Amino acid sequence: MSTKILIVRTSSLGDLVHMLPAISDIAAQIPDAQIDWVVEESFAQIPLWHPAVNNVITVAHRRWRKNWWSAQSRAERAALKKRIQETQYDLVLDMQALLKTVWITRMARGVKHGLDWKSAREPLASLLFDVKHRVEFWQPAITRQRLLASLAFNYQYTGSPDYGLQAISNSVQVEPVAMIMPSASRDDKLWPVASWHKVFDYVQSQGLGLRLLAGSPAETQRAEQLIAGRTNAEVLPRMGLTEVAHELAKATVMIGLDSGLTHLSAALERPTIGIYKASTPVRTPLVSSAYVASLGERGIEPTADMVLSAVQQALNQS
Structure with a gap:
């Protein structure tokens, strides 16, 4: 049986690039990992570059917020919820801890991990995680991502960042x-x-x-x-x-x-x-x-x- 993991990190371009070494770490530490990644539709190509990513699930916050209550937007959000809930995940990891991502994280079936109140840029989001982790905000972005992943999966990362590209x-x-x-x-x-x-x-x-x-x-x-x-x-x-x-x-x-x-x-x-x-x-x-x-x-x-x-x-x- 594979270890089913859902990563929630939707944007932006630079932040998604900074996320890639954490994906490499997870794959190295959990060889049977099946990693799915929720990402903004305009950046969907980025997770596909990494060989350890299994499925890419797209969201359209940037488009939806222009017409949040339109029939199309509501139908797409319903389809997103159905798609995410098709899989029982062993661990759901919200790497952003924002209000715009935590509602996606809460949709998923599995134990939800994220940043704690003092670590999250939007602290209210941390209240909705099952397991909360302290990652000091002053650290470089790549270090924060690698550290959060290591805390969620209980390993120590080592070595230089591997972007998997x-x-x-x-x-x-x-x-x-x-x-x-x-x-x-x-x-x-x-x-x-x-x-x-x-x-x-x-x-x-x-x-x-x-x-x-x-x-x-x-x-x-x-x-x-x-x-x-x-x-x-x-x-x-x-x-x-x-x-x-x-x-x-x-x-x-x-x-x-x-x-x-x-x-x-x-x-x-x-x-x-x-x-x-x-x-x-x-x-x-x-x-x-x-x-x-x-x-x-x-x-x-x-x-x-x-x-x-x-x-x-x-x-x-x-």
């Missing part, structure tokens, strides 16, 4: 390109144009092409303006997450703002430089077996020279 990394050849992520979810995370140009000049002087990632039309326009007049530089078209992951895995180096895709690059074991400006790397540093640098701090952006120094180190080690 070798199938993607091993499927491509590294190319002489620098992948650039100049956009972020908030404008206060953006880095000055002059600083980008200084980094681009150096990267291209080293014989690397530039490939810029963009999602929305506004991001595409900004990226195109950043490379205007440059040869061997392009803005990639909008792609699915799996396609983006393969592009990141090809890069000689990746330079990006603090975004989920920058963390994904590090998870794919590519040399990665993260530029922090409106957030702190203390809680969400880049973690990888490859060279990584998490530069800047909330309210203090890194200078172009700081980023250039890190790029030089990354290229010297690649």
